[in-house]
Amino acid sequence: xxxxxxxxxxxxxxxxxxxxxxxxxxxxxxxxxxxxxxxxxxxxxxxxxxxxxxxxxxxxxxxxxxxxxxxxxxxxxxxxxxxxxxxxxxxxxxxxxxxxxxxxxxxxxxxxxxxxxxxxxxxxxxxxxxxxxxxxxxxxxxxxxxxxxxxxxxxxxxxxxxxxxxxxxxxxxxxxxxxxxxxxxxxxxxxxxxxxxxxxxxxxxx
Amino acid sequence: xxxxxxxxxxxxxxxxxxxxxxxxxxxxxxxxxxxxxxxxxxxxxxxxxxxxxxxxxxxxxxxxxxxxxxxxxxxxxxxxxxxxxxxxxxxxxxxxxxxxxxxxxxxxxxxxxxxxxxxxxxxxxxxxxxxxxxxxxxxxxxxxxxxxxxxxxxxxxxxxxxxxxxxxxxxxxxxxxxxxxxxxxxxxxxxxxxxxxxxxxxxxxxxxxxxxxxxxxxxxxx
Numbered sequence: 001x002x003x004x005x006x007x008x009x010x011x012x013x014x015x016x017x018x019x020x021x022x023x024x025x026x027x028x029x030x031x032x033x034x035x036x037x038x039x040x041x042x043x044x045x046x047x048x049x050x051x052x053x054x055x056x057x058x059x060x061x062x063x064x065x066x067x068x069x070x071x072x073x074x075x076x077x078x079x080x081x082x083x084x085x086x087x088x089x090x091x092x093x094x095x096x097x098x099x100x101x102x103x104x105x106x107x108x109x110x111x112x113x114x115x116x117x118x119x120x121x122x123x124x125x126x127x128x129x130x131x132x133x134x135x136x137x138x139x140x141x142x143x144x145x146x147x148x149x150x151x152x153x154x155x156x157x158x159x160x161x162x163x164x165x166x167x168x169x170x171x172x173x174x175x176x177x178x179x180x181x182x183x184x185x186x187x188x189x190x191x192x193x194x195x196x197x198x199x200x201x202x203x204x205x206x
Numbered sequence: 207x208x209x210x211x212x213x214x215x216x217x218x219x220x221x222x223x224x225x226x227x228x229x230x231x232x233x234x235x236x237x238x239x240x241x242x243x244x245x246x247x248x249x250x251x252x253x254x255x256x257x258x259x260x261x262x263x264x265x266x267x268x269x270x271x272x273x274x275x276x277x278x279x280x281x282x283x284x285x286x287x288x289x290x291x292x293x294x295x296x297x298x299x300x301x302x303x304x305x306x307x308x309x310x311x312x313x314x315x316x317x318x319x320x321x322x323x324x325x326x327x328x329x330x331x332x333x334x335x336x337x338x339x340x341x342x343x344x345x346x347x348x349x350x351x352x353x354x355x356x357x358x359x360x361x362x363x364x365x366x367x368x369x370x371x372x373x374x375x376x377x378x379x380x381x382x383x384x385x386x387x388x389x390x391x392x393x394x395x396x397x398x399x400x401x402x403x404x405x406x407x408x409x410x411x412x413x414x415x416x417x418x419x420x421x422x423x424x425x426x427x428x
Contacts, residue, residue, distance in 0.1 A: 010375035017368045025361055055288065074300060083299055092299050093316035100289045100324030107288035108331055111281060115342055122346050129353050133360065
């Protein structure tokens with residue numbers, strides 16, 4: 001009958017629409033699972049390793065700079081006869097402070113680099129999710145996730161460290177260059193704490 | 207042909223009841239469809255609320271002193287691990303390794319003091335960086351929850367759109383009963399009118415049927 005035929009058409013259409021929507025939701029869920037799986041390798045260990053990579057990259061540069069700076073300090077102190085002075089000790093402890101601060105700075109930079117990477121990964125993940133939402137195509141989203149994750153895993157270039165001891169090196173270079181303080185390089189001069197050869201202290205004229 | 211008045215009235219009554227039942231069936235089907243959609247929307251709203259609650263919990267965590275201390279501690283450990291250990295032998299200037307004990311003590315004290323200062327600085331840096339770490343995690347959590355809330359919002363919209371078609375389908379439920387009921391009612395009424403007016407019942411039926419057919423066609427039921 002005509003009456004029942006009209007009814008079955010609308011019902012069929014409604015059922016089809018509902019089925020299509022459920023299928024779309026299932027594809028989104030599947031796509032989200034693929035994204036979670038692909039981006040799952042970017043875990044805490046991964047970011048921790050990136051921080052270590054940076055530290056491993058920066059530390060040799062730092063050590064070289066520290067060695068040069070320490071040598072320059074020793075030359076400057078030796079040149080001015082301050083190697084065994086209390087002012088020399090102060091300068092050495094200052095260098096230790098600078099070195100430790102630079103070490104912690106490198107470690108902090110490593111963590112910050114890892115965090116930058118974390119942001120990039122999250123942006124990339126967000127783009128893939130947006131693509132999935134727009135298309136409802138789980139297989140395309142899975143491929144995009146792999147493509148993005150592969151690109152992210154490619155090492156990025158880092159610039160060499162700047163001069164970490166520039167300020168200290170400047171002050172060390174100034175030792176013995178100022179007649180106003182008896183070429184000691186220290187304000188008010190420096191006091192010789194001991195003399196290895198004589199076994200007694202001498203006062204550096206101020 | 208002559209239909210007794212009682213039979214005509216009965217036919218009209220049965221037709222009316224059938225039509226009523228058909229309408230009730232459609233109404234019930236529409237109410238069911240609406241109810242099911244309401245439940246779906248409710249479930250999805252609860253899902254969204256869950257994601258929202260997660261975001262709130264993450265935000266609350268940022269202000270939690272224990273979480274702040276943990277974030278700082280994690281950074282502090284990493285920074286301290288990179289620094290010279292406290293209490294370890296210092297890097298002395300040449301010649302001071304053989305210096306008198308008092309001089310070595312003074313040097314050691316100076317180096318240890320420098321380390322303490324550097325650690326204090328690192329600790330402060332860790333506190334700042336730790337807060338940054340927390341905020342970053344929070345942003346990631348909120349971002350992900352927002353994505354899911356957005357997805358569910360889209361699901362809700364799509365589902366609500368489908369409801370329109372489902373309501374149309376539900377409105378057509380009982381259409382056969384309504385149609386036949388209406389037909390019977392019209393015939394019954396026409397027959398009754400014909401009988402009561404003294405005219406031919408057959409003519410009344412014919413007129414009533416014709417009128418019904420016109421009404422029915424206008425309503426688009428066929």
